[in-house]
Amino acid sequence: MIKTVIFDMDGVIVDTEPVHHFAYYQHFKHLNIEVTHEMYASFTGNSTKNVYQKLKDTFDLEHEVEHLVQTKRSLFNDAFDVKEDLDLLPGVRELIVDLHDNGIQLILASSASKVTIERVFNRFGLHQYFTHIVSGEDFPKSKPHPAIFEHAASLSVAPKEACIVIEDSTNGIKAAKGAGIFCVGYQSENSKLQELEEADKIIAHFNELDYQKVRDIK
CATH class of the missing domain: 3.40.50.1000 (HAD superfamily/HAD-like)
Structure with a gap:
């Protein structure tokens, strides 16, 4: 039982996936990297920290992982607060x-x-x-x-x-x-x-x- x-x-x-998607792709644009839909789909179930570790390794990003995580989190929080239809x-x-x-x-x-x-x-x-x-x-x-x-x-x-x-x-x-x-x-x-x-x-x-x-x- x-x-x-x-x-x-x-x-x-x-x-919250649409909010995450919006925040991630805003950040990808700022970082000037192209993340395919297939690569993005492979991140499902991963922590934000591990996503950015993979992105750092793949695209040789210069920023520290924690900085990348905090930037994306700020973008997410801003979007989360204004998304009235989230349910x-x-x-x-x-x-x-x-x-x-x-x-x-x-x-x-x-x-x-x-x-x-x-x-x-x-x-x-x-x-x-x-x-x-x-x-x-x-x-x-x-x-x-x-x-x-x-x-x-x-x-x-x-x-x-x-x-x-x-x-x-x-x-x-x-x-x-x-x-x-x-x-x-x-x-x-x-x-x-x-x-x-x-x-x-x-x-x-x-x-x-x-x-x-x-x-x-x-």
């Missing part, structure tokens, strides 16, 4: 509330920075539902490395066999499976370039899940 659900954030709880993905709040009200432990494990997670959680009032928040910036390796999910599972009230992960990216699913955790792949509009076949179960809308279906998922 499932006791804990570990949620990814970007692309699962909220779609939770359809059905996810209902699922979160249903799981929480029925005693399922909820943990967030996101590659996003703590600052970004806080902005999202404060804007949409999500803190009350989650017992723990795990940020990818605390780990040297990003998804598909399993460290973030291994740590999230260690915070569970139950063994990892009683946990599931909900992910929307190829790297995230690989990380969940690498950690030995049952993974639900969420096939969103923004995951079209992502391969979800390794997930144990694939859904296209959160109305396909509720407390009873999650509890008995295995």
Whole structure:
């Protein structure tokens, strides 16, 4: 019986991807580098720090990684604050509330920075539902490395066999499976370039899940 659900954030709880895309490509323009759509898609599930380390290595950028990260973060924050149509993905709040009200432990494990997670959680009032928040910036390796999910599972009230992960990216699913955790792949509009076949179960809308279906998922 499932006791804990570990949620990814970007692309699962909220779609901040258009804001990230806007901020990244503004920065790429400032840096005078050309990042293909294929290369950008490969960054999904990576922390911002690891994205810029890859870009620094690929394009021989002179700036330090931390400086690049802070510049992009400022661009993101400016865009986030003015984007009025930013909302939770359809059905996810209902699922979160249903799981929480029925005693399922909820943990967030996101590659996003703590600052970004806080902005999202404060804007949409999500803190009350989650017992723990795990940020990818605390780990040297990003998804598909399993460290973030291994740590999230260690915070569970139950063994990892009683946990599931909900992910929307190829790297995230690989990380969940690498950690030995049952993974639900969420096939969103923004995951079209992502391969979800390794997930144990694939859904296209959160109305396909509720407390009873999650509890008995295995």
